[in-house]
Each structure stands twice: as C-alpha cells, then as structure tokens.
Amino acid sequence: QKEVEQDPGPLSVPEGAIVSLNCTYSNSAFQYFMWYRQYSRKGPELLMYTYSSGNKEDGRFTAQVDKSSKYISLFIRDSQPSDSATYLCAMAPRGSQGNLIFGKGTKLSVKP
Amino acid sequence: NAGVTQTPKFQVLKTGQSMTLQCAQDMNHNSMYWYRQDPGMGLRLIYYSASEGTTDKGEVPNGYNVSRLNKREFSLRLESAAPSQTSVYFCASSYRVLLEAFFGQGTRLTVV
Secondary structure, eight states: OOSEEEOOOOEEEETTOOEEEEEEEOOTTEEEEEEEEEOTTSOOEEEEEEESSEEEEETTEEEEEETTTTEEEEEESSOOGGGOEEEEEEEEETTOSSOOEEOOOEEEEEEO | OOOEEEEOSEEEEOTTOOEEEEEEEOSOOSEEEEEEEETTTEEEEEEEESSTTOOEEOSOOTTEEEEEOSSSBEEEEESSOOGGGOEEEEEEEESSTTSOOEEOOOEEEEEO
16 A cells, blocks of 8 residues: 555546545654645645644645544635646655655646 | 756656756755656655755665755766656755755656
8 A cells, every 4th residue: 555645536627616635644653744736847836734633724725634534635715727737745754854755646627 | 036946857868878967946945855756656755865965865766866066956867877767857945854845847857
C-alpha cells in the first residue's frame, strides 16, 4: 500500500459547484499536511498548509484533516474555470528534514 | 522577484551523456529540493539540502548527484543518463524544511 493515496480523476464539474478532493494515508506519524495546485506545464504552488488536525479556511478553499481516519480533504466553493488544474496533496511526519510525500494528484476540470 | 529559476527548460540527451540541471532562488531560503515528476507516479524527492553545506538523499537518489554551491544555488547532475531518467524535474526552496515550498517551472528532460 502506498503511503499516500489520491484518486487521479479526472474530475469534471460545472462552474459554481462545490468540489471535494481527498487523500488517504497510512503513516500515523504524519503531522504536516499540504495541498498544492499545479497548472499544466507549470510548477506546483502551495494552496493550503495545516499542522496536525482540524480545519483551515482561505477564501473559497477549506482544508480538513481527520487524523483518526487518516483522511484529508480540500473543498473548493463556487468553483471557477480558473480552478481547472491538478491538485496534489502532500504530507510529512514531525521531525522530517524535508521529504514530503506527495499523492499522485487529481485532475480537475471546471466547465463554464 | 524571480523566485526559483531552473535552467534549462528543455533538454534531450543521448544515453550515457552527462548534464547538470541548475537551480537558483532569490528568496534567501535555507532549504532546497530536487523532485522528479512522472505520469502515474507523482512527485518524488531525489535529493534535498536542509541548509547550506548539507545534502541528503530523498526517495529516488540513484543515478544523481547534487551540489549546494551556496545558499542560492542547488544543482542536480546526471553522470550517465539513462532512458529511465526521462522526466520533468522540479527544483523547490523553502525558508525552513516543511514550511511553504516554492517550485520552479521545471526542466523537461528526455533521454533517448
């Protein structure tokens, strides 16, 4: 079993929809959880960063971490065509010196 | 402010040839990373440098060497390129390990 599992999609939604993106993980030592957005032929850019459990909101984006279920989610409200990209989850254990473990990414398409 | 700059953007190598991928950041970050991204595999860490003067292996270091030339620059060298090293290579940097990592635009390498 991979340490981080992420459904690759593709996921297609109409503009204005609420999008839910998810990752599961197996390593209970993971403490740092991140979501990156990657546009085609570009480098990833950090969207959300969470330490340990809980929710974090930033504009239309909400990140949730459920450590008891080893499950993290990213919600996008009022999705826009400009949100069309690949979304990567990433995580690392406390004390890690830099080795982020990435999911394979979910490709999202928001149709006008 | 350029952020993370990678050169070259594209490269085609013949099997057995060597080359160095260059990365420079202008954000005064302490930590730098090299990742490769392959279809269906996600981002995988090759090497990282937690601070100037230190380098450590990541998940997939075989066939690569790195040099942290100074605080700004972190290069990745392929001594004898193999077709399995065909990939998109990303350099990233962060102020400290596990804090927000900024990625470059990538180098698309093809080994024939």
